Amino acid sequence: MTGAMTAPLLEVRDLQTHFHTRAGVVKAVDGVSFTLQPGQIIGLVGESGSGKTVTGFSLLGLVDPPGRIVGGSIRLDGQEMVGMAPDALRRLRGRRISMVFQDPSTTLNPVLTIGRQMVLALQAHEPMSAAAARDRSAAMLGRVGIPDARARLDAYPHEFSGGMRQRVAIAIAMAHSPGVIVADEPTTALDVSIQAQILHEMRALARESGTALIWISHDLATVSSMAERLLVMYAGRLVEEGPTASVLRDPRHPYTRGLLDSLPATARPGQLLNQIPGTTPSLLALPPGCPFAPRCGRATQRCSDDPPFVREPPRAFRCHHPLERVA
Amino acid sequence: MWGGSAILPSPVALRCPAQRGYEGPVEAALITRESRTPMTGYVIQRCLQAVVVMFAMSVIVFVGVYAVGNPMDVLIPLDAPQDVRAFIIERFGLDRPLWEQYLIFLGNVAQGDFGRSFVYATPVLDLILSRLPATLELTLAAVLGATLIGVPLGIWAGYRPDAISSKSIMAVSILGFSVPTFWVGLILILTFAVYLGWLPAGGRGPTVEVAGVAWSFLTPEGLTHLLLPAVNLALFKLAMMIRLARAGTREIMLTDTIKFARAAGLSEATIVRHHVLKLIAVPIVTVFGLELGSTLAFAVVTETIFSWPGLGKLIIDSITSLDRPVMVAYLILVAVLFVTINLVIDLTYAALDPRIARGHAA
Amino acid sequence: MSAASTPLGRFWADFRESRVAVAALVVVVAIVLLAVAAPLIAPQNPYDLGGLSLLDARRPPGHVGSGGYIHVLGTDAQGRDLLSAILYGLQISVQIGLMAGCVALAAGAALGVTAAYAGGMVETVVMRIVDLQLSFPAILLALVLVALLGQGKAQLVTALVAAQYAYFARTAYGAATAERRKDYIEAATATPLSRRRIVFRHLLPNCMPPLIVVATVQIANSISLEATLSFLGLGLPVTEPSLGMLIANGFVYMMSGRYWISVYPGIALIVLIVAINLVGDQIRDQLNPRLRR
Numbered sequence A: 001m002t003g004a005m006t007a008p009l010l011e012v013r014d015l016q017t018h019f020h021t022r023a024g025v026v027k028a029v030d031g032v033s034f035t036l037q038p039g040q041i042i043g044l045v046g047e048s049g050s051g052k053t054v055t056g057f058s059l060l061g062l063v064d065p066p067g068r069i070v071g072g073s074i075r076l077d078g079q080e081m082v083g084m085a086p087d088a089l090r091r092l093r094g095r096r097i098s099m100v101f102q103d104p105s106t107t108l109n110p111v112l113t114i115g116r117q118m119v120l121a122l123q124a125h126e127p128m129s130a131a132a133a134r135d136r137s138a139a140m141l142g143r144v145g146i147p148d149a150r151a152r153l154d155a156y157p158h159e160f161s162g163g164m165r166q167r168v169a170i171a172i173a174m175a176h177s178p179g180v181i182v183a184d185e186p187t188t189a190l191d192v193s194i195q196a197q198i199l200h201e202m203r204a205l206a207r208e209s210g211t212a213l214i215w216i217s218h219d220l221a222t223v224s225s226m227a228e229r230l231l232v233m234y235a236g237r238l239v240e241e242g243p244t245a246s247v248l249r250d251p252r253h254p255y256t257r258g259l260l261d262s263l264p265a266t267a268r269p270g271q272l273l274n275q276i277p278g279t280t281p282s283l284l285a286l287p288p289g290c291p292f293a294p295r296c297g298r299a300t301q302r303c304s305d306d307p308p309f310v311r312e313p314p315r316a317f318r319c320h321h322p323l324e325r326v327a
Numbered sequence B: 001m002w003g004g005s006a007i008l009p010s011p012v013a014l015r016c017p018a019q020r021g022y023e024g025p026v027e028a029a030l031i032t033r034e035s036r037t038p039m040t041g042y043v044i045q046r047c048l049q050a051v052v053v054m055f056a057m058s059v060i061v062f063v064g065v066y067a068v069g070n071p072m073d074v075l076i077p078l079d080a081p082q083d084v085r086a087f088i089i090e091r092f093g094l095d096r097p098l099w100e101q102y103l104i105f106l107g108n109v110a111q112g113d114f115g116r117s118f119v120y121a122t123p124v125l126d127l128i129l130s131r132l133p134a135t136l137e138l139t140l141a142a143v144l145g146a147t148l149i150g151v152p153l154g155i156w157a158g159y160r161p162d163a164i165s166s167k168s169i170m171a172v173s174i175l176g177f178s179v180p181t182f183w184v185g186l187i188l189i190l191t192f193a194v195y196l197g198w199l200p201a202g203g204r205g206p207t208v209e210v211a212g213v214a215w216s217f218l219t220p221e222g223l224t225h226l227l228l229p230a231v232n233l234a235l236f237k238l239a240m241m242i243r244l245a246r247a248g249t250r251e252i253m254l255t256d257t258i259k260f261a262r263a264a265g266l267s268e269a270t271i272v273r274h275h276v277l278k279l280i281a282v283p284i285v286t287v288f289g290l291e292l293g294s295t296l297a298f299a300v301v302t303e304t305i306f307s308w309p310g311l312g313k314l315i316i317d318s319i320t321s322l323d324r325p326v327m328v329a330y331l332i333l334v335a336v337l338f339v340t341i342n343l344v345i346d347l348t349y350a351a352l353d354p355r356i357a358r359g360h361a362a
Numbered sequence C: 001m002s003a004a005s006t007p008l009g010r011f012w013a014d015f016r017e018s019r020v021a022v023a024a025l026v027v028v029v030a031i032v033l034l035a036v037a038a039p040l041i042a043p044q045n046p047y048d049l050g051g052l053s054l055l056d057a058r059r060p061p062g063h064v065g066s067g068g069y070i071h072v073l074g075t076d077a078q079g080r081d082l083l084s085a086i087l088y089g090l091q092i093s094v095q096i097g098l099m100a101g102c103v104a105l106a107a108g109a110a111l112g113v114t115a116a117y118a119g120g121m122v123e124t125v126v127m128r129i130v131d132l133q134l135s136f137p138a139i140l141l142a143l144v145l146v147a148l149l150g151q152g153k154a155q156l157v158t159a160l161v162a163a164q165y166a167y168f169a170r171t172a173y174g175a176a177t178a179e180r181r182k183d184y185i186e187a188a189t190a191t192p193l194s195r196r197r198i199v200f201r202h203l204l205p206n207c208m209p210p211l212i213v214v215a216t217v218q219i220a221n222s223i224s225l226e227a228t229l230s231f232l233g234l235g236l237p238v239t240e241p242s243l244g245m246l247i248a249n250g251f252v253y254m255m256s257g258r259y260w261i262s263v264y265p266g267i268a269l270i271v272l273i274v275a276i277n278l279v280g281d282q283i284r285d286q287l288n289p290r291l292r293r
Helices: A052-060 A086-092 A114-123 A130-143 A162-173 A192-209 A220-226 A244-249 A254-261 B010-014 B025-030 B039-067 B071-075 B082-092 B098-110 B124-159 B164-178 B181-195 B220-253 B256-263 B268-305 B311-320 B324-352 B354-358 C007-016 C019-036 C082-118 C120-134 C138-149 C153-180 C183-190 C195-231 C243-254 C260-287
Strands: A010-021 A024-036 A041-045 A067-076 A097-100 A180-184 A212-217 A229-234 A237-243 A309-312 A315-318 B208-210 B213-215
Touching: A010 A052, A024 A052, A024 A067, A041 A052, A041 A220, A052 A067, A052 A097, A052 A180, A052 A212, A097 A162, A097 B256, A114 A130, A114 A162, A114 B268, A130 A162, A162 A192, A162 B256, A192 A212, A192 A220, A212 A220, A220 A244, A229 A244, A229 A254, A237 A244, A237 A254, B039 B098, B039 B324, B124 B164, B124 B213, B124 B220, B124 B268, B124 B311, B124 B324, B164 B220, B164 C260, B181 B220, B181 B268, B181 C195, B181 C243, B181 C260, B220 B256, B220 B268, B256 B268, B268 B311, B268 B324, B268 C138, B311 B324, B311 C138, B324 C138, C007 C019, C007 C260, C019 C082, C019 C260, C082 C120, C082 C153, C082 C195, C082 C243, C082 C260, C120 C153, C138 C153, C138 C195, C153 C195, C183 C195, C195 C243, C195 C260, C243 C260
Parallel strands: A024 A237, A041 A212, A041 A229, A097 A180, A180 A212
Antiparallel strands: A010 A024, A010 A067, A229 A237, A237 A315, A309 A315, B208 B213
């Protein structure tokens, strides 16, 4: 919040994650920088292909080949994570930084009980007896709102509903009270009615335990209700950033404006929904300069040069022709 | 050979309605039909199916063997005197309509009477039962060996697909299932029996009676006789197990489950031991059971080459000498065996995959 | 890197990357060509019993026979030049493998796709039968059929087809079931196209990839199975010596050191089968979406 004085929990500088495929190099994340304060909730927004999920994976060092972090720095509590030894990285994962995935039916192992999966997560970082681990697990399940937790430890994932499964995943992610949790579209695969519930609960949990949250989503509406700061990504780059309310009220980047305009809520009844013309570019064949230029109504010759990252604290944007400030 | 590298052995295919030819073994094994039937319903359903199948098989075998060609020529040795002819005709009802013959046949089978072998003049059932232990011994040795060696090798090859050891394992596995079994048998005999003289070239070793049955692996000399044929028979299964375990492991390692486990900070060793092994158990056990049956059938070739006195040799001999009662009995028994094995697999499957055992959540 | 424009072009470009697979493909093509050209290049016709002389029997490689030419690979027990016998034997193997594979493919695929498209009772009954057959070992089936039908090329192919069509049927069914649910089939049914047209022009081509994978495996299997049956004496008649029979005939001489009669045909057989399997492996890896990078 006003944590400019405290040292940032997570500092990402010029992160670059590239995929060396046979068809060419895909720059999934191309120079992303941001900071995260302790206890802060930020939202990472973008369409599919914008690089937001890969950014999340990069933060945990879980990028699968042929992808690799090829440049930049990720500092967690001052520790540099890029280039860290695999074993050291493993010790950080789950303990200081963890992740919740999109689809809980694939992240939980269908042939192991919930209890076993939680105990494994607990014992990964802390030596503890089986009995103690079970107690901790039951407590954690209770915290995420699963009734009759102790009995449920011996149940299998398929015996839970989607929302419950995601709660279990959240419990596992929070097992060691990490400083930051990366949540990659955790509500997208759930029923609409459950989505709001999980959202609400995650925010409460995060506030309660002082955990910072990086909420990755393509859905501007959900993110806005959660996050204090908004980061907008396009084609692997950060194009806009700032406090949520400010960005929503007063977008500076044309893409953000386009996203906001295309929300059904902003349309007038009877009017055709707005759309950003064109489609997301293939990351294999990006034009030089601003990647949004082909779809941008404000593009000029200048846009074939990389736009500079302009900082006007607390806002920042990457555009040659930003929208005018609204008061 | 059958089933090959790309395609899963059939019964795993049986369990996935939407399987494409190249679906990974684990996904295929875990996609089961949506079923809300509780455990007992599932068991009963499978048992009933087994019974139906056995009946169907009996009809097929009966029609196939008895109806092709004149049954009288089939059952009555050509040189039988008139009264023996008349007796057999009466006994088997050969002058009755086909369906009556089938019923007589079923009745006889139920009593364990398959007639007498033309060649050995002993009751067929006795003949088959006397040869069964030898084949069982060989098959069990081969399949156990193949699984115990093949699965760990395959998991390693799937876990570290780019290591040199993995690539060599895969290269050897290609040879394993490409080279025809009879060829391997020949080479084994040539190398170990003829040139090196370490192991006997054929036959079964001395036996020891356990539980009323004669087993040869309990004697050291029996083991030396068992070794080469078992290796011969095991080679193909070994290659299959390696490839199956590797495909399964590779597929599992790319799933979100493993990613999530890594995100939680589990060590690689823990992940393999708890997640991978448990996930891969289902298809492996399924295949193990199936291959048991299929290997039993395949022992035909190995037994011929190594002169191993088992069922396989019996069936080959009976085919070449047209000893039809033996052929019929063999087929029926094999059918019964297969159906039983399938049933056991189905039940084991239910025990292993919690989603079948417990039913689905509301 | 220039992106090839057609799917086939791209497939071939990817295929080329694996040197092993390309080498295997070359071997397969070479063997097929040799097999086809056998009557032209073989120094002797092994089927012509009149041209054989027992004086040439069991001669080692390099021996000059009564025909005046060198027996590069030696001769067998009947005096047949082994090289010629192997070439003709390869011809038989390739013939049988291709025939059995193609017929099984056609029959099985048609059955599977039809079952998937027809739905209802037809689908259940057909697939139950197919499943039943799948759990029965192919060799047993082939053995019994050959025993019942007698010896000869047609009978052998029939037996092989009967033992293998079920794999194609099951694969085609699985693929068709998955495709059937896709939108483009729904769209096609909305048009005036006949059902048969939809099945053959739209559904079937998209089921091809897994079928091709099965086909390569099954062709290798057919060749292997035919050799095994011949080895057991239940395959082709003695007058048409296939590789399996050559190996069987040479078995007894192995103990006395006349290894070439069995070994060389065996090597030829193995090379063919391994090469086909390597090619099939590569095709399968490339067509597997799950392993796509």
